[in-house]
Amino acid sequence: MTAWKLGKGVLWMQNKNEFVEQLKQRGYKLTKQRQAILDVFMELERPLATAQHIFEKVVEINPGINFSTVYRNLDMLVQEGIVRKITFDQGAAYYELIDGGHHHHLICKGCGKVQCVEYCPLGDMPMKEGFVPIDHSFEIFGFCEECVRTKLLDDERRRERE
Amino acid sequence: MTAWKLGKGVLWMQNKNEFVEQLKQRGYKLTKQRQAILDVFMELERPLATAQHIFEKVVEINPGINFSTVYRNLDMLVQEGIVRKITFDQGAAYYELIDGGHHHHLICKGCGKVQCVEYCPLGDMPMKEGFVPIDHSFEIFGFCEECVRTKLLDDERRRERE
DNA sequence: GCACGCTATGCAAAACATTCCCATTTTATC
DNA sequence: GATAAAATGGGAATGTTTTGCATAGCGTGC
Numbered sequence: 001m002t003a004w005k006l007g008k009g010v011l012w013m014q015n016k017n018e019f020v021e022q023l024k025q026r027g028y029k030l031t032k033q034r035q036a037i038l039d040v041f042m043e044l045e046r047p048l049a050t051a052q053h054i055f056e057k058v059v060e061i062n063p064g065i066n067f068s069t070v071y072r073n074l075d076m077l078v079q080e081g082i083v084r085k086i087t088f089d090q091g092a093a094y095y096e097l098i099d100g101g102h103h104h105h106l107i108c109k110g111c112g113k114v115q116c117v118e119y120c121p122l123g124d125m126p127m128k129e130g131f132v133p134i135d136h137s138f139e140i141f142g143f144c145e146e147c148v149r150t151k152l153l154d155d156e157r158r159r160e161r162e
Numbered sequence: 163m164t165a166w167k168l169g170k171g172v173l174w175m176q177n178k179n180e181f182v183e184q185l186k187q188r189g190y191k192l193t194k195q196r197q198a199i200l201d202v203f204m205e206l207e208r209p210l211a212t213a214q215h216i217f218e219k220v221v222e223i224n225p226g227i228n229f230s231t232v233y234r235n236l237d238m239l240v241q242e243g244i245v246r247k248i249t250f251d252q253g254a255a256y257y258e259l260i261d262g263g264h265h266h267h268l269i270c271k272g273c274g275k276v277q278c279v280e281y282c283p284l285g286d287m288p289m290k291e292g293f294v295p296i297d298h299s300f301e302i303f304g305f306c307e308e309c310v311r312t313k314l315l316d317d318e319r320r321r322e323r324e
Numbered sequence: 325g326c327a328c329g330c331t332a333t334g335c336a337a338a339a340c341a342t343t344c345c346c347a348t349t350t351t352a353t354c
Numbered sequence: 355g356a357t358a359a360a361a362t363g364g365g366a367a368t369g370t371t372t373t374g375c376a377t378a379g380c381g382t383g384c
Contacts, residue, residue: 029331029380051370066334071371073332085252088299090342092370093252106293117290121283121300128279130307131268137250138283138300145292191351191360213341228363233342235361252371254341 016042019082026080036062037073041083041097047105048086048094048114088139104138110147178204181244188242198224199235203245203259210248210256210267210276250301266300272309 016038020030028034040057049057055070074095077083087093088107106115121138143151178200182192190196202219211219217232236257239245249255250269268277283300305313 024381027331031332031380033333064334067370068335068372069333087249087252090247090249090255106290106295108293109296115290115293117287119287121286122302124283124286125279125281125302128268128277130310131270131277131302131304132310133268133302133304134271135303136301137303139298140284140287140293140295141297141299142293142295148292148294186352189360193350193361195362226363229341230343230364231362 022082023080028076032062033058033065033069034073036065037070037077041077041095044097046114047096047116049096050092050094052092054095086137086139088137088141104140106140106142106144108144108147109141110143110151113144115144184244185242190238194224195220195227195231196235198227199232199239203239203257206259208276209258209278211258212254212256214254216257248299248301250299250303266302268302268304268306270306270309271303272305272313275306277306 019038020035023034024030036058037054039061040054043057051067051070051074054074055065055067058065058070074083074085078085078095082098083095084098085093085095101118102120103116103118104120106117108114117140122133122136127133181200182197185196186192198220199216201223202216205219213229213232213236216236217227217229220227220232236245236247240247240257244260245257246260247255247257263280264282265278265280266282268279270276279302284295284298289295
């Protein structure tokens, strides 16, 4: 239901209103900053974004917004189950909208491209007796088709040189 | 083959020598600091440890060691395929010995206890055409048996109070 | 429309993990 | 023991995230 999945403008706004209603009902105030952050999430061209990335986008809509505000609202959105926070490298955390769909990611070590996969391992996994799973992470790192081609070419050139 | 898995003292040292040989062969020098770090890894009581945790343990063996040295050697061990680095929360990264076995983790959100699971989802997952997987992460968060009991009791008490 | 209470924001500083630089020390080799 | 190369210690720098506090802005009741 976000840009990179459906690309249907109408739905976004519908969803934004839903979100706004949810937030109001839970006692949150609707500030310009929050709206800007939600807007940015709705229009992300890639599934995952860092706080930095989101901040940069939000600044375009609402110049003068502070980084703390972005972080505070990201935390809030995570708390409220609207956004998922995932970390897979030592650097910055990534955030993504939870728009009904649960999915995992193929992450290219070459170009950084992220693709979503529908398969979820939790069903196939024999759960340990007594352990109650709440959440899980599953990310696959490797090389996408284009990068494999590039890499193979590079390796070939390197061998020629040596 | 580490303490928390087999608990057989003899094996550790055997393995340490193996490691040391491997490192020497690859052109690394055997410093006191490196030995201390390896020793610490062999004796970890839990599978996952942060750089901070490792540093603290190493200091006991080799006081005066610097944090940079620990980080540099952790990087080296990861590079050489002796240690795996995993990140699942925004804080510090975790390190674990790769002692032949590939496994994933059940991480308790209550007490922080980490249990290893042998199941690996990569085989069951239909891989996207053209993508070449190199590495992956799969961590399950939830509550362990003890914490579930505690949590259930807590919830009960809370309901009684309200 | 206005005042009020509470929440959210901006700002600056702190906290934290990690990396980098460089002078000095240590290791392996001869 | 001398030497070259590699590793270390120390401290500063970096990048991300959190925090405290004064001020501003939102939503509610009048």
